Amino acid sequence: MSIQAQVHAATGDFTIRAQLDAPAGSCTAIVGPNGAGKTTLVHVLAGLIPLQRGNVVLAGQLVDHPAQGIHVPPDRRPIALHSQHNLLFPHLSVVDNVAFGPRCAGLAARPARRRAEEWLNKVGLADLAGLRPAQLSGGQAQRVGLARAAACEPAILLLDESLASLDAETRTDVRHLLADIDATRVLITHDPVETRVLADQLLVMERGEIVQTGTPEEVASDPRTPWTAGLLDINLLAGIAAGTEVALEGGLALTTATPMTGPVLVTFSPAAVTLSTAEPHTSARNTWQAEVARIQPESDRVRVLLGRPVPCQVWVTPQAVGELGLSTGSRCWAALKATELTVREA
Amino acid sequence: MTKRPNTKGPNRRPPIAIVAMAIIAVAVLSLPLVGLLQRTPWSSLGTTLGETATLEALRVSVVVSLMAAAVSVVLGLPLAWVLARLSFRGRALVRAIVLLPMVLPPVVGGIALFFALGRKGLVGRALHDWLGIDTLIGTTAGAVIAAAFVSMPFFVITAEAGLRQLDPRLESAASTLGAGRWTVLRRITLPLLAPSLAAGATLSWARALGEFGATITFAGNHPGRTRTLPLAIAQANEAGQPEAAIAMSVLLIGVSLLILIGLRHRWIAPRTPQQQSSSESSPS
Numbered sequence: 359m360s361i362q363a364q365v366h367a368a369t370g371d372f373t374i375r376a377q378l379d380a381p382a383g384s385c386t387a388i389v390g391p392n393g394a395g396k397t398t399l400v401h402v403l404a405g406l407i408p409l410q411r412g413n414v415v416l417a418g419q420l421v422d423h424p425a426q427g428i429h430v431p432p433d434r435r436p437i438a439l440h441s442q443h444n445l446l447f448p449h450l451s452v453v454d455n456v457a458f459g460p461r462c463a464g465l466a467a468r469p470a471r472r473r474a475e476e477w478l479n480k481v482g483l484a485d486l487a488g489l490r491p492a493q494l495s496g497g498q499a500q501r502v503g504l505a506r507a508a509a510c511e512p513a514i515l516l517l518d519e520s521l522a523s524l525d526a527e528t529r530t531d532v533r534h535l536l537a538d539i540d541a542t543r544v545l546i547t548h549d550p551v552e553t554r555v556l557a558d559q560l561l562v563m564e565r566g567e568i569v570q571t572g573t574p575e576e577v578a579s580d581p582r583t584p585w586t587a588g589l590l591d592i593n594l595l596a597g598i599a600a601g602t603e604v605a606l607e608g609g610l611a612l613t614t615a616t617p618m619t620g621p622v623l624v625t626f627s628p629a630a631v632t633l634s635t636a637e638p639h640t641s642a643r644n645t646w647q648a649e650v651a652r653i654q655p656e657s658d659r660v661r662v663l664l665g666r667p668v669p670c671q672v673w674v675t676p677q678a679v680g681e682l683g684l685s686t687g688s689r690c691w692a693a694l695k696a697t698e699l700t701v702r703e704a
Numbered sequence: 705m706t707k708r709p710n711t712k713g714p715n716r717r718p719p720i721a722i723v724a725m726a727i728i729a730v731a732v733l734s735l736p737l738v739g740l741l742q743r744t745p746w747s748s749l750g751t752t753l754g755e756t757a758t759l760e761a762l763r764v765s766v767v768v769s770l771m772a773a774a775v776s777v778v779l780g781l782p783l784a785w786v787l788a789r790l791s792f793r794g795r796a797l798v799r800a801i802v803l804l805p806m807v808l809p810p811v812v813g814g815i816a817l818f819f820a821l822g823r824k825g826l827v828g829r830a831l832h833d834w835l836g837i838d839t840l841i842g843t844t845a846g847a848v849i850a851a852a853f854v855s856m857p858f859f860v861i862t863a864e865a866g867l868r869q870l871d872p873r874l875e876s877a878a879s880t881l882g883a884g885r886w887t888v889l890r891r892i893t894l895p896l897l898a899p900s901l902a903a904g905a906t907l908s909w910a911r912a913l914g915e916f917g918a919t920i921t922f923a924g925n926h927p928g929r930t931r932t933l934p935l936a937i938a939q940a941n942e943a944g945q946p947e948a949a950i951a952m953s954v955l956l957i958g959v960s961l962l963i964l965i966g967l968r969h970r971w972i973a974p975r976t977p978q979q980q981s982s983s984e985s986s987p988s
Contacts, residue, residue: 462881
């Protein structure tokens, strides 16, 4: 169930103009600073905010076309939305909240309840089924809200910061859950890891417009605006951990300070890496020889993209580039302290 | 109800002056009742209340007040929704007109109704010519209209306050989960409004039960049709039967107190809507 949208919409004085194309089953992440219009865009897709111009096609169905007078209301769109405010119904129990969507879709009370229990189980809250929303913690309410949207089993799932208030461990579980849902997903996020792991395409919004589109890797390696660079300026590598050793794809092994086992994600700042021409003899646990894939000068620093054996970004000063004689295709040594690495379960 | 956090600060002793004035206020409001109860002929109360005329007035009161409350709910709820949810030019004027019966002397309302709905009135003539309704004056229907006129504002302001406290995003959320308008109304809006609607309906019923001025001016004082308890009390008092007047007054006080105690504080001053206990991140 694909999404094609040409959006020109306004709420109050604020106007957004955006184009969105998402193939069926894909996951699109929308990132951007606060007030960029991300929620507005998602609410347009949901049908909560009318279009001024343009059109929205969800799963081949034209749901918005103001010029033709077409506006399909939210309840007749193939969508479910999880709002960042959760908006659980205070008068319904947790399980009745989650069963609400299936009931609206015409399921009888008992099968709807069963489906709600399944989804509560998937978000790890099966034992809270009888509680009222007011009795939940912020993280629990968020998972209930997510389960409530997912229980609709919609063709298109719209998620507005659905993982924002979860702790690290729960967040990993819920991320896996989201990765496994076969709906076309559009998610608003502030988390670079979420973006890189979940998203097939990334939309960067600023001041109501989309400033960059691409795969997360494309956008991360060439951020067009300072905000994007700030969000995505993080190296993220997948590997398999055995104790403090992490074997990365590409053959390199990194030493970390945190012992773990199994698939992990390793993140570190581009500022944590030092480059040198000769093999360094330092306290840094990790050194490797790398090929320079690209050199990109920015206002007060230079972004060096290393290619083989593992892709990563490094910030250096313009002087360092000259002193080290760095150029595209040249080789250099990289050093990275184990304590600069953050390791988390994949 | 959960206890509120202590906001009094370290000094828990209530200020004497405020408490003293509060006691005076309670005295002003309750002394007339004490005077009435003290004069009540308790031994003959049962006999007086058992008289046919009293029972008839009680029956008319119950019928008229319940019908007036029903009219208030049926017409008042859409009005409350319009006032709470739509912004339009002249909304302030409409709200003032709606609240007017609360501040007008009911007798003024009765006179106004008479000139509007009476046989020669603007609407009364149309009713006669088109619907064949001879006159509302002197009928139970007329008494219901008079009672609804004074009691509907109580329902409208309570329901409007409830609607304003209801987070409209909950209704939007329901629609994004597949609920059509009717389902949203039935499963979200009305259940969340229920306490306000119950409070408003009960208040307007209580007001209709005590209605006197508009009823006697517009609908008249006809036993079995428009003579409600308040009218019967006034009639008895003027006819030199203070015992009967007192007995019926005690009955009316008893019924009203039961309603108000049933309402309790939280229905008259509804709590703020339950906050979503989410740690809300900043909007984007």
